[in-house]
Amino acid sequence: DVVMTQSPLSLPVTLGQPASISCRSSQSLVHSDGNTYLNWFQQRPGQSPRRLIYKVSNRDSGVPDRFSGSGSGTDFTLKISRVEAEDVGVYYCMQGTHWPTWTFGQGTKVEIK
């Protein structure tokens, strides 16, 4: 199975400041169809996960543009340009390239300093 490794696992941030989360995969996430199926999810305290980003850099409907995804191959990044209080929660990367065992990273907990 593809192993997804996130860092850091805990990220204290100051309101209004940027934040960045790294996700690395044990194998390339480039699919035979040419797409890279790397996704990012946000899970606020007490809530279900919500998808933010799909195929590396595509924001889902309703996701603020302060969230952006980038990367290629095995290295990916989620950036929050200016952290707001509502961004507190755990962020997960997930690969959808290697079917059927889609795997998640361990999660990165974002909290306000």
Add this chain to the structure above:
Amino acid sequence: EVQLVESGGGLVQPGGSLRLSCAASGFTFSSYWMSWVRQAPGKGLEWVANIKQDESEKYYVDSVKGRFTISRDNAKNSLYLQMNSLRVEDTAVYYCARVDTRSYDYWGQGTLVTVSS
């Protein structure tokens, strides 16, 4: 509006069984692969099982193979997870999720399964 509503969780003894249900609405259920994803208390997310639109393909994480069965009823817009021979380590919130673009674009609110004596 897409909605996924899980039910059927509860407390069960090791070796027991439970059947989870997920009621879908707001989209053409029969057009999508569907999945179950679980989250143990205080832990991360783990894919459990996938099912194709016509039930012709089903996949499971190794730890539940032979014990769990995913199924669906497209006429009732419902997804199911039959869980047998439950173990303490199966304790988790179980989420129903819609598959789209090799990802999960909608999730239910989850149902808690607790396996304990």
